[in-house]
Amino acid sequence: MDEKLLIVGVNHRTAPVAVRERLAYGGGEIVAALARLKSRAPALAEAALVSTCNRVEIIGVAADPARAIDEAVSFLAADREVDASLFAGALYRFEGRDAALHLFRVGASLDSMVVGEPQILGQLKLAYGHAAEAASAGLVLHRAFHRAFSVAKRVRKATLIGRGSVSVSSAAVRLAAQIFDSLSDKTVMLMGAGQMAELTARQLHALGAETLVVTSRTFDHAVALARALGGTAVPFENHRPYLKIADIVIGSLAAARPVLDPDDFEAVLRERRYRPLFLIDLGVPRNFDERLNAMENVYLYDIDDLGAVVTESLGERAREADKAETIVADALASFMRWMDGLDLVPAIKDIRVSIEQLRDAELGRHRAWLATLEPAERQRIESLTRTLVNKLLHRILAGLRSTGAGSPDPAYTAELARRLLCGELMAEGPTLSGATSDFDFELHLDDDEEE
Amino acid sequence: MDTIWLPPALVCYALSAAGFVAGRTANRPRWTDQAVPLLGAAVLFHTLDLVIGALKAGNIPVTNFAQSLSFLAWLTAIVSFVVMLRMRMQVLGAFVAPGVLAAVGAAMLLTRRGRLVIPDSLRSAWLPVHVTLAFLGDALFVVAAGVSLAYLVHESRLKAKRPLSRGGQPMPSLEKLDRINYRLLGWGFVMLSLAIVSGALWAEASWGHFWSWEPQELWSLITWLLYAGLLESRVAAGWRGRRAAALTLAVFTVLVGSFLSVSLLFPGKHSFG
Numbered sequence: 140m141d142e143k144l145l146i147v148g149v150n151h152r153t154a155p156v157a158v159r160e161r162l163a164y165g166g167g168e169i170v171a172a173l174a175r176l177k178s179r180a181p182a183l184a185e186a187a188l189v190s191t192c193n194r195v196e197i198i199g200v201a202a203d204p205a206r207a208i209d210e211a212v213s214f215l216a217a218d219r220e221v222d223a224s225l226f227a228g229a230l231y232r233f234e235g236r237d238a239a240l241h242l243f244r245v246g247a248s249l250d251s252m253v254v255g256e257p258q259i260l261g262q263l264k265l266a267y268g269h270a271a272e273a274a275s276a277g278l279v280l281h282r283a284f285h286r287a288f289s290v291a292k293r294v295r296k297a298t299l300i301g302r303g304s305v306s307v308s309s310a311a312v313r314l315a316a317q318i319f320d321s322l323s324d325k326t327v328m329l330m331g332a333g334q335m336a337e338l339t340a341r342q343l344h345a346l347g348a349e350t351l352v353v354t355s356r357t358f359d360h361a362v363a364l365a366r367a368l369g370g371t372a373v374p375f376e377n378h379r380p381y382l383k384i385a386d387i388v389i390g391s392l393a394a395a396r397p398v399l400d401p402d403d404f405e406a407v408l409r410e411r412r413y414r415p416l417f418l419i420d421l422g423v424p425r426n427f428d429e430r431l432n433a434m435e436n437v438y439l440y441d442i443d444d445l446g447a448v449v450t451e452s453l454g455e456r457a458r459e460a461d462k463a464e465t466i467v468a469d470a471l472a473s474f475m476r477w478m479d480g481l482d483l484v485p486a487i488k489d490i491r492v493s494i495e496q497l498r499d500a501e502l503g504r505h506r507a508w509l510a511t512l513e514p515a516e517r518q519r520i521e522s523l524t525r526t527l528v529n530k531l532l533h534r535i536l537a538g539l540r541s542t543g544a545g546s547p548d549p550a551y552t553a554e555l556a557r558r559l560l561c562g563e564l565m566a567e568g569p570t571l572s573g574a575t576s577d578f579d580f581e582l583h584l585d586d587d588e589e590e
Numbered sequence: 591m592d593t594i595w596l597p598p599a600l601v602c603y604a605l606s607a608a609g610f611v612a613g614r615t616a617n618r619p620r621w622t623d624q625a626v627p628l629l630g631a632a633v634l635f636h637t638l639d640l641v642i643g644a645l646k647a648g649n650i651p652v653t654n655f656a657q658s659l660s661f662l663a664w665l666t667a668i669v670s671f672v673v674m675l676r677m678r679m680q681v682l683g684a685f686v687a688p689g690v691l692a693a694v695g696a697a698m699l700l701t702r703r704g705r706l707v708i709p710d711s712l713r714s715a716w717l718p719v720h721v722t723l724a725f726l727g728d729a730l731f732v733v734a735a736g737v738s739l740a741y742l743v744h745e746s747r748l749k750a751k752r753p754l755s756r757g758g759q760p761m762p763s764l765e766k767l768d769r770i771n772y773r774l775l776g777w778g779f780v781m782l783s784l785a786i787v788s789g790a791l792w793a794e795a796s797w798g799h800f801w802s803w804e805p806q807e808l809w810s811l812i813t814w815l816l817y818a819g820l821l822e823s824r825v826a827a828g829w830r831g832r833r834a835a836a837l838t839l840a841v842f843t844v845l846v847g848s849f850l851s852v853s854l855l856f857p858g859k860h861s862f863g
Contacts, residue, residue: 317748320765412828415764432749436831444751 141482142184144238144283145204147211147230148196151252154229156192156443160424161221164190165393166265173273175218180210185277187270187284189245191262192335192423192442193252198242198266200279204234239283239474243467246287247294252446253307254460258334260291282477290470294463308339310448311419311440315343315387318417318438323347325386329370330378330398332360333391335421340368340389352385354378356392383410389419390426397428404431419445483539486553491532493561498528535560595639596660600694602632603667607691610683622680629671629687636664636694650718655853656700658725662849663693665729669774673733677770679762685743686736716792723788724810727781728845731817734774735842738835741767745832768831771838772824779817786810809848816841 149159164172169188176186176197185200197215201207212230216223233241244250248259267284270276276284319325327348329340332355340351351370355361358374365372373381382388382399392398399418408416413436420427420441432439440448502509502524509517539556609625612618640661643651652658670686673679744761761767789807790800801807820837823829829837 314748316763317744317760318764320763320769413830413833414828415831435833438748440751447751 142200142202142279143204143235144198144200144242144279144478145208145235146196146198146233146238146241147208148189148194149226149229149231150194150196150250151192151443151446153231154226156423156425156441158226158229159193159195162190162195162215162219162226163192163423164188164195166190166269169266169269170273172218173270173275176211176214177273177275179214179217180207182207182210185270185280186211186275187266187280189263189266191259192421193446194245194250196245198238198280198283200277208232208234235478236471236475239286239478240467240471242283242287243290243470243474244464246291247463247467248291249294249460249463249467252442256307257295260288263287263291279478279481283474286470286474290467293470294466297466298459298462307421307442307445308335308342310445311339311389312342312346314419314438314440314445314448315417316346318415319386321347323349326350326352326381326384327370328352328354328378328381328385328388329364330354330388330390330426331356331392331394331422332364333421336389336391336419337364337368339419339421340370343387344368348387350384352381354381379407382407385416386414387417387419388427389421391421392426394422394426395424398426399431400428401430401434404434404437408434408437421445483553486557487536487539489557490535490560494528494532498524593639593642595635595642596694596698599632599635599639600691600698602628602635603687603691603694606632606683607687610680610687614681614684622683625683625687626671626674626680629667629674629683633664633667633671636660636667640664649713650721652721652725654700656697658853659693659700660697661721662725662728662732663690663697665725666690666693666732669726669729669733670736673737673770673774677762677766679766679770681740681761682733682736685739686733689732689736714792714796716788716795720785720788720792723781724785727778727785728849730774730778730781731842731845734771734778734838737767737771737774738838738842741771741835742832742839745835764831768834771835772821772830775817775821775838779814779821782810782814782817786814806848806852809852813841813845813848816844 149162151159154162169190173186173188176183176188180186180199182201182203183199184202187198189196189198195215197211199207199211212223212227215221216226231241241250246260246263248255248257251259263284267276267280270280270284315322322343325348327340327343327350329336329351332353340348344351351365351368352373353361353365353368353370354373354375354377355364356375358372361372361374364370388399390398415436415438418427418431418437418439420439423442425441427439427441429439429441431437502521509520512520535556539553606625606628609621609628613620613622613625640651643657647653650661652661666686667690670682670690674682740761741764744767745764747761748764762770789810793802794800820834820841823837824834
């Protein structure tokens with residue numbers, strides 16, 4: 140019964156992009172992947188899959204976390220057709236409290252390559268949406284994700300962590316300024332319509348880059364983005380001639396293999412007369428073959444390279460990050476209380492049912508007398524007894540939960556309370572659990588949340 | 591026959607070179623900022639030295655190797671000073687100032703040897719014109735080589751993905767370095783061509799023939815062809831960036847070789863020993 144949150148995965152610190160790109164999932168693949176995961180990792184009671192440029196993580200809930208993690212890892216290896224030994228060394232595994240801490244830190248952008256960058260929250264929300272769609276998220280994951288979102292919101296509000304965030308895209312822009320003297324006579328080409336690519340293009344445009352070409356596998360996307368940025372849309376099949384005139388090419392295509400490879404690129408370079416070419420690869424998997432960087436006057440930066448380039452105003456950032464960590468720690472404590480409270484749920488359910496039954500029985504005994512009363516009076520007695528029951532229950536629950544936080548064995552206390560308050564009912568068997576909806580209990584368990 | 595103004599010039603050159611190099615390597619932009627006026631001061635002292643030397647000699651003071659080295663260093667300092675201020679390229683100092691310092695230092699050490707008067711055969715109004723054009727061309731090529739060196743350093747850092755100087759002044763963009771290299775080469779080539787033409791005219795006026803296959807003439811022709819090829823490769827084949835910078839340095843080594851060998855190995859009208 141004692142279920143634990145768990146996380147297993149790789150991120151930009153543990154694995155290079157060469158490994159991450161082999162594990163990464165496209166947004167459209169995740170719901171199906173979760174279905175496969177469910178069937179291949181039976182130890183996982185709940186699961187979500189986060190796949191961004193910088194991390195691939197399986198977030199799950201299991202009674203036996205160690206086994207569930209092993210199953211998740213072998214699923215990942217089989218599903219991505221990657222030898223597990225390739226990424227085993229880069230994996231981090233978190234259980235229980237550590238897993239919740241990790242999830243909250245990720246959501247609050249404390250685990251990001253660029254601390255404070257705002258995109259991760261959206262990506263996490265997307266992952267949650269996928270898990271909900273795949274029906275692989277249950278009570279714990281719903282709760283955990285929502286807590287992560289609210290922590291992120293609070294961190295954003297209470298700290299300066301997101302302000303002036305030196306994002307990967309501005310690193311790309313600064314690099315462009317190291318290669319090109321002026322951007323006004325330069326042509327920017329977007330391959331793929333990714334969010335960060337768009338952001339980078341906008342910044343380059345703001346610095347004077349006038350000519351913009353957008354190409355995308357889905358022509359409509361290219362058209363929409365080109366219209367938004369004031370550029371020209373090009374069908375993907377016709378993109379090659381534009382490589383001759385482009386000075387900065389930003390790749391964010393969801394492509395399984397590189398779209399630019401060195402073998403036919405020499406010809407392109409000759410046609411460009413070796414004008415410098417800045418390739419910004421924001422795709423995971425990468426869009427541009429890394430060997431292109433060795434070619435003459437070609438400068439290729441992938442997402443990891445850009446992250447490494449980002450130099451920050453470290454002092455202030457670190458102070459704000461400390462504040463954020465405190466917020467995360469608070470939220471973590473409250474989440475862990477809730478997780479502990481989950482152990483009490485069956486006992487609480489039984490107690491509630493038992494007291495409700497007492498009330499029903501008493502009302503039933505007086506049914507004849509109640510029938511003689513005016514409807515208003517009958518109503519009054521109804522509500523009076525219900526209030527009494529609720530207040531009593533509330534007191535019991537509060538007592539149980541405070542014991543839960545303080546005593547070494549909340550499960551024992553809960554069992555004791557159950558025996559005291561519904562001893563004779565227990566003889567009838569455990570069928571009572573689940574007699575009422577989870578929803579009522581959640582309301583009671585929720586009362587310390589201030590969302 | 592150096593004057594009292596050469597030692598202070600040398601000191602200023604030394605301080606400015608140290609400032610440029612330390613500003614770059616130790617990442618202290620303020621040192622670079624102070625190195626620029628120091629270079630200006632060095633050029634001023636150096637100018638005084640050369641003017642006084644010229645007055646004493648009665649013509650442009652390039653009578654021996656030391657003096658010609660000093661004259662070349664002076665022109666190089668002026669060219670790089672102008673490029674630094676006009677193009678806002680202080681980093682260039684780190685790549686050129688040490689060379690200038692070495693040349694002036696060598697000139698000071700060597701200055702007491704060699705002949706000090708201009709032979710009558712060379713006393714002519716052509717002398718300052720021809721010599722200035724030739725040395726200005728050389729100075730432009732020296733600075734072009736410095737810019738190329740800066741390009742290669744910056745380029746290799748970009749390729750190795752360690753591009754941003756840590757908090758210090760950023761390097762000029764590759765595009766700018768490449769463009770300045772091209773312009774310096776272009777002007778240097780013009781000067782070299784004019785020096786050859788003026789030399790030929792002078793020779794025709796003095797000795798009755800344009801060309802006598804002297805070592806310097808031969809070397810000049812070789813370097814002229816090499817620089818012509820360098821410019822042509824850019825215009826025709828689009829060789830630019832890294833390749834252009836590397837070739838600039840390669841041709842520059844030929845130029846240095848010719849300067850040293852003509853001065854020190856082959857006696858003739860052009861040797862300054």
